[in-house]
Amino acid sequence: MRLTELKITNLRNLTQVSIKPSPTYNVIHGKNGCGKTSILEAIYLLGHGRSFRSHINKRIINYTAESLSVYANLLPIEDDDTETLQAAMPIAIQRHIDGSMELKMNGQKAKTIAELAKQLPILLLNPDSYQLLDSGPKFRRQFLDWGLFHVEHGYFAVWQHFQRALKQRNAAIRLTHDAIQVKLWDHELIRHAEQIHVWREQYFQELLPIFLEILEQLIDIEDLSLEYKKGWRKDVTLTEALQNNLEGDMALGHTQSGPQRGDVKVLVKGMPAQDILSRGQQKLIVAALRLAQGKLLKKLTDKSCIYLFDDLSAELDQQRLQNIINVISNINAQTFMTVLEAERLTGLLPMDQEQVRMFHVEQLLNDSKTLTTMA
Numbered sequence: 001m002r003l004t005e006l007k008i009t010n011l012r013n014l015t016q017v018s019i020k021p022s023p024t025y026n027v028i029h030g031k032n033g034c035g036k037t038s039i040l041e042a043i044y045l046l047g048h049g050r051s052f053r054s055h056i057n058k059r060i061i062n063y064t065a066e067s068l069s070v071y072a073n074l075l076p077i078e079d080d081d082t083e084t085l086q087a088a089m090p091i092a093i094q095r096h097i098d099g100s101m102e103l104k105m106n107g108q109k110a111k112t113i114a115e116l117a118k119q120l121p122i123l124l125l126n127p128d129s130y131q132l133l134d135s136g137p138k139f140r141r142q143f144l145d146w147g148l149f150h151v152e153h154g155y156f157a158v159w160q161h162f163q164r165a166l167k168q169r170n171a172a173i174r175l176t177h178d179a180i181q182v183k184l185w186d187h188e189l190i191r192h193a194e195q196i197h198v199w200r201e202q203y204f205q206e207l208l209p210i211f212l213e214i215l216e217q218l219i220d221i222e223d224l225s226l227e228y229k230k231g232w233r234k235d236v237t238l239t240e241a242l243q244n245n246l247e248g249d250m251a252l253g254h255t256q257s258g259p260q261r262g263d264v265k266v267l268v269k270g271m272p273a274q275d276i277l278s279r280g281q282q283k284l285i286v287a288a289l290r291l292a293q294g295k296l297l298k299k300l301t302d303k304s305c306i307y308l309f310d311d312l313s314a315e316l317d318q319q320r321l322q323n324i325i326n327v328i329s330n331i332n333a334q335t336f337m338t339v340l341e342a343e344r345l346t347g348l349l350p351m352d353q354e355q356v357r358m359f360h361v362e363q364l365l366n367d368s369k370t371l372t373t374m375a
Contacts, residue, residue, distance in 0.1 A: 001075065002074065007072070008042045009071075010065035010069070012061075015062055015365075019039075021336070027359065028339075029339050029341060037126075037310050042070045044308060046070055067096040069093065072092070074091060091103075091106075091120065118149075121303060123290045123305050124307075125310070125312070127310065147293050147296065158199075173249055173255070182250070204226075210299075214295070215288040218324060224285075227265040228265075231263075241257035284316075291327050312339060
């Protein structure tokens with residue numbers, strides 16, 4: 001899918017902004033604080049139902065309004081790079097200051113954000129993306145879960161069933177302190193947990209060679225490796241792990257074994273990458289992981305994701321920037337990137353104006369004010 005039209009209303013300082021993006025590169029530039037990142041935030045809202053900057057609606061809705069809205073038209077693109085004759089699909093999200101949310105797709109109300117997310121796979125790389133490496137396994141599990149949500153049809157339902165069983169088992173641990181009551185949930189938990197592990201491991205094995213190939217194009221890091229951890233010891237089944245850890249679970253008040261403890265370890269010379277590498281090196285590793293996800297998504301489903309790069313040029317020299325752009329070109333994904341000055345990308349992007357569109361945020365806001373005054 002590609003965004004062919006984007007309309008933003010009352011998201012932070014973007015009271016009314018409308019753009020028609022290029023199907024390939026879209027550069028959003030302007031001074032700090034003008035709203036560049038807010039445009040990426042609007043696109044992210046469409047695909048995730050939430051902001052990547054704040055979970056509090058009041059902070060992302062313009063102070064003069066009671067709600068924000070983001071509207072877009074999506075158009076499928078065929079492998080031969082020609083637009084299909086199918087009509088564009090309109091999607092929209094509206095978030096209210098009281099926390100409520102409304103979703104629409106093709107003119108009909110959507111029940112869950114998952115319905116929109118399936119249509120709009122979005123991957124973000126921003127200055128906080130290094131958290132994927134150094135902010136705990138939760139972020140890396142989310143990394144795996146995003147990929148499986150988009151490539152494995154039944155994953156989301158199985159994940160929901162597992163979360164429900166885990167919640168009930170943990171409740172039994174805390175509230176009853178009765179081993180028999182706790183074990184009642186083991187069968188349900190194990191059944192879904194093992195399926196999640198099978199899918200995660202398969203996804204990881206398919207992603208790994210793509211990641212290593214892309215990383216080689218971005219940076220040379222000696223002795224770098226990735227390891228998938230399923231969430232319980234390799235030498236025991238989950239049934240055995242739950243039984244062996246039951247006493248410890250009862251003491252701690254939660255289940256210690258299962259995919260909720262899974263992880264992807266990024267190591268350099270056997271040590272955690274975040275303990276050895278610079279912030280710039282970590283950013284390139286995360287970029288390679290995200291780019292690999294987009295490439296694998298295309299390979300397995302024939303769907304293209306949309307990339308959001310916030311402050312892409314920070315901590316990267318011109319050659320590193322060129323390497324990332326070369327990889328993006330090979331993936332053939334629609335990309336939105338913010339930079340302080342458009343000149344920073346001079347010579348790095350194609351010269352064709354149909355492939356590259358520049359959006360100056362201050363000018364977009366001024367155009368919006370002019371249209372409002374004329375109306």
